[in-house]
Amino acid sequence: MHIKKLYLYPRFYYCFLTIIFLFIISFFIPKLYIGIWVVVFIFFTIVLIDYLSLFVSSKNGFLAERIIPKRLSNGDENPIEITLRNNYSFKIFCEIVDEIPYQFQNRNFSIEKTLNKYTSDVIKHTLRPTARGVYNFGKLNIYIGSPLKLVCRRYVFSDDNSISCYPSFIQMKQLELLTFSTSKVPLGFKKIRRIGHTLEFEQIKNYVSGDDIRTINWKSTAKNNQLMVNQYQDETRQSIYLLIDKGRVMQMPFNELNLLDYAINATLALSNIILRKNDKVSVMTYSDKIKTLATLSSEKVQMQKIMEMLYSIDTNFVESDYGRLYATIKHTISHRSLLILFTNFETIEGMHRQLPYLRAMSRNHVLLVVFFENTELKKLTSKRATKTEHIFDKVIAEQFIYDKKLIINELQKFGIHSVLTNPEDLSLNTINKYLEIKARGII
Numbered sequence: 001m002h003i004k005k006l007y008l009y010p011r012f013y014y015c016f017l018t019i020i021f022l023f024i025i026s027f028f029i030p031k032l033y034i035g036i037w038v039v040v041f042i043f044f045t046i047v048l049i050d051y052l053s054l055f056v057s058s059k060n061g062f063l064a065e066r067i068i069p070k071r072l073s074n075g076d077e078n079p080i081e082i083t084l085r086n087n088y089s090f091k092i093f094c095e096i097v098d099e100i101p102y103q104f105q106n107r108n109f110s111i112e113k114t115l116n117k118y119t120s121d122v123i124k125h126t127l128r129p130t131a132r133g134v135y136n137f138g139k140l141n142i143y144i145g146s147p148l149k150l151v152c153r154r155y156v157f158s159d160d161n162s163i164s165c166y167p168s169f170i171q172m173k174q175l176e177l178l179t180f181s182t183s184k185v186p187l188g189f190k191k192i193r194r195i196g197h198t199l200e201f202e203q204i205k206n207y208v209s210g211d212d213i214r215t216i217n218w219k220s221t222a223k224n225n226q227l228m229v230n231q232y233q234d235e236t237r238q239s240i241y242l243l244i245d246k247g248r249v250m251q252m253p254f255n256e257l258n259l260l261d262y263a264i265n266a267t268l269a270l271s272n273i274i275l276r277k278n279d280k281v282s283v284m285t286y287s288d289k290i291k292t293l294a295t296l297s298s299e300k301v302q303m304q305k306i307m308e309m310l311y312s313i314d315t316n317f318v319e320s321d322y323g324r325l326y327a328t329i330k331h332t333i334s335h336r337s338l339l340i341l342f343t344n345f346e347t348i349e350g351m352h353r354q355l356p357y358l359r360a361m362s363r364n365h366v367l368l369v370v371f372f373e374n375t376e377l378k379k380l381t382s383k384r385a386t387k388t389e390h391i392f393d394k395v396i397a398e399q400f401i402y403d404k405k406l407i408i409n410e411l412q413k414f415g416i417h418s419v420l421t422n423p424e425d426l427s428l429n430t431i432n433k434y435l436e437i438k439a440r441g442i443i
């Protein structure tokens with residue numbers, strides 16, 4: 001029964017090889033032969049003692065547990081804890097081999113630890129996933145050895161665990177704390193921007209001088225034989241639509257995450273801020289097809305809906321159809337809103353192909369285009385050129401960087417707002433731009 005749990009340390013093999021070597025020497029020196037058998041007897045006696053101390057001396061000599069979060073946060077360092085408890089009456093040496101999910105591509109994950117008798121300890125480490133989806137943890141294998149370090153016993157803990165990796169909710173919470181802890185408003189002051197009449201009906205009332213004649217309710221006027229008007233609530237909640245490009249331009253990787261996942265993480269963080277600001281938010285994705293992930297709402301459950309829908313986003317990175325995106329927006333969004341479009345343009349020519357659709361969207365809405373800096377090109381331009389080909393590489397890289405600046409100027413020319421950011425700062429810069437647009441009353 002214990003054979004499957006029994007393993008041998010390298011020290012055992014070294015001692016065994018030494019004994020074999022001594023037997024070879026005894027062939028030339030016969031007087032050593034009897035003494036070597038004494039050494040063999042002592043060696044195997046010590047091995048037996050080591051075996052009994054690990055397998056017989058204590059029924060539950062060692063306990064361990066892997067503690068993982070309910071879900072993983074994509075692109076962040078997620079804490080993993082392993083609790084250890086030594087119930088042996090002597091110091092033990094542990095080698096912890098945890099079967100972490102294959103997505104991390106770490107086949108030799110192990111931690112060594114020493115525990116004194118009757119003591120406990122907690123080992124903490126982190127895992128950084130770079131893709132949404134399901135991660136499967138295997139067994140927690142721990143190899144225990146006594147101070148003799150001749151044989152060791154294998155303990156197996158924790159059944160197989162499956163855990164889902166969601167968009168970065170850790171980043172979302174950090175940015176929420178940062179946003180609301182640094183916004184200092186003087187006590188007693190509250191800015192309220194009244195947008196005007198909306199379709200939010202409040203009541204029917206008698207007409208008084210100054211009321212908008214377009215709101216006259218003719219049926220109620222005829223019934224009451226006097227002018228009656230509809231009264232509407234002034235809308236303070238603004239409508240924000242987050243548009244995520246799932247096309248091929250979002251496939252480029254940075255720091256092991258592709259641009260699409262950066263956009264998804266930013267969408268989650270920004271949606272949380274929008275709802276905390278009492279605005280209404282909707283999320284749409286587009287490539288060759290348009291899909292509405294979350295309809296426009298400011299309800300508390302909207303955040304959970306958005307998280308679940310962002311988790312399930314999948315794409316084959318085909319060419320994005322901006323014409324279809326514009327047609328969908330024109331037919332589904334009837335009132336002036338803020339459109340935040342996450343995409344990427346590498347060249348000025350690529351932007352010009354989509355510019356007619358961007359201009360058309362900006363005529364009826366406030367359009368904010370968010371795209372990415374190529375950080376690898378920036379690193380290339382900062383390196384010293386030592387060869388002729390390096391000079392050509394730097395010139396080409398600087399041209400691409402210059403094109404990004406031209407794209408910003410071209411968009412500004414037509415009243416389109418833009419954010420050019422490196423992927424790591426996408427969420428923070430987009431939130432800051434949203435707060436700026438909201439504070440300036442542009443919507």
